[in-house]
Amino acid sequence: MSHSHSFDKHYLEDGKGFKSWFFTHDHKRLGVMYLWAIGIFFVLAAIASFLIRFEHLSPGQTIVSAQTYNVLFTLHGAVMVFLFIVPGVAASFGNFLIPLMIGARDVIFPKLNLYSFWIYCAGSLILLLSLAAPVDTGWTFYTPYSIDTGTNVILVTFGVFVLGFSSILTGINFIVSMHKLRAPGLTWDRLPLFCWAAYATSLLQVLATPVVGITLLLLIGERYFGLGFFDPAKGGDPVLFQHFFWFYSHPAVYIMILPAMGIISEVIPVFSRKPIFGYKAIAYSSLAIALISFLVWGHHMFTSGQSKLINIIFSVITFAVAVPTAIKVFNWLWTMYKGSVELSTAMLYSLAFIFLFTIGGLTGLFLGALAADIHLHDTYFVVAHMHYVMIGGTVFGLFSAIHFWYPKMWGKMFDEFKAKIAFTLIFIGFNVVFFPQFILGTQGMPRRYFNYAPEFESLHQLSTYGTWILGVGFILMLYTLFKPVGVADSNPYRSVSLEWSMPSPPPTLNFEEIPTVTTSTYDYGTKVEQEA
């Protein structure tokens, strides 16, 4: 095999123009394109959320009508969930990193990888086409409203169905790559923890997505052919839709968070200069989370009238998810203990992840407790809990990854000082937006409502002011990332992981010679590191 031409140029230089990107098989280019795509959708959905918050500056109508408000929160939810956070870290950094981390030239099915990206683009376009008659059901498409509403439910659900294929094919690609392409010596107990997390994520993508696929097909059939699965008039059951929907969408929550946990496991040891504590515990806890996540979907329906016994079982299993999650958190903390911690931007985002995710996770337990959930169900408490996990967890994890692998991805360095100011604004802004929502929720403010009682006004206003701080933080972060300062060498953070052993940015085919791995991925503060 002669691939010499592919090692002279790095992957960003190897081919110019639209065609060289849109038809590429290179996992790194696909990862970068996913990153761009999810970035654009993130901004779109964030703008919708800023408008939602602006609307809540005062009770009654502030800037938009009630119908527009319903459309905005549906748009925010559907785009954030299906276009941003589900593909999110897994498709972007998973694609970019997995082959580099396992010592392979690409994923095992490079063409299929490209098709997954195209399917993602097609699904996104279909979903966005629905904006012609924007959907007002919320991102969960609950029946019976989703069957009755005159808006474009078929188009949106079909878009999500198509996106599911992309998710499934990416998952299959990653799982098979990790089984078949690990470099010699890279045994499962040396595999980087990001790969373990991506493996667990991929399992969820492969096993959960088809169920939402059939659910959405049935919903389309219900509107189009008059199927009766979810229609009580025909003997069907709307709660069945919720069961089907959450059988996917609860595991999907872990599709969103697991890759971010993988990132934290990579960043913490590098900036603590210590081997990761409890490698096996972190690795297996990813699989445990994936497994348990299939058994807890019923906790979304505590107030839907399902049997008391089922409620108790789902509640107990929900508590069980906290165990593997806490195992990860304590192992990360222990990794830092007595390490020489360097507060780089990436590390700050990772530390914020641990702090915010812990709040998000613990408040999840309140909601998993049957008695408390009766009070808190469908209030702002749920909104706050979910955003602490999804932003405080996944988005902070993603930002950590964007900063940590920035030198590897782009071959350049960013301005650490500006990036840290941006981090500070984002961290403060985020808490100002969402912490008051916990209080609003306990006071009984229902989620999704257009209007609210006057006594909630001050907390709503505080939450809205927070979005402005958050917005400034995002803009400063983007500015910092788009204004690189200086060229990166191959390993500016002195990591011992495989992806840092090659030039920045990596050549198209990554490894001229497939490496042989002889040590753990986390040999910090040992002889190996001093040699490296």
Next chain:
Amino acid sequence: MQIMKFIKSLAYPSEMLPPIVEEESHFDPETEHSAAKLGMWLFLATELLLFGGLFAAYAIFRAKYPTMFAEGSASLDVVLGTVNTVILIFSSWTVAVAVSAIQENKIKLVQVMLWITIICAAIFGINKYFEYSYKLSNGITPGTDIFYSIYFAATGVHMLHVFIGMAVLGVILKKTYEGRYSKENFTAIEIGGLYWHLVDLIWIYLFPLLYLVG
């Protein structure tokens, strides 16, 4: 991959298409073969879960409305259903013969067997067409009751899989005439065959559950 090329040619003017070069693979054939099989098995797992939703709905509603299911089932045409079951099981055998024939380089036999498989699939579709149109002409629609909702949804989604299977096997058949397969290179036939077995297997469950309860 012919299908993809065709779709591409629809979507883009020809000058935008990248030159078709047989790309050198990064991986050795042994790895690729076992990887393709593992990938296909994972994909089959997703198919099982897709139908799993329908089977779960079936279980719930049958427990809730046993008489409705007994009556609905009795109204289905057991003879046509049985014929279709035999046809699919037979086609599973022919595709299995094709997979083992290619490993002995018997291309002619592969082609005959794939033709028979595809014809069986077509006959299955024609039977299903008569069944559907008979039901619809008697005023029975997917919205009549839950039993027919499940009947039309499950057999409809299955029918879709039969068509996809036909297309996949058709592309493979076409490529056998181009001399693309041999005993060293038969991964596509094998995973295409796996897919066809799954289509068959799901019908083997649907048939008794829909036609034979009562």
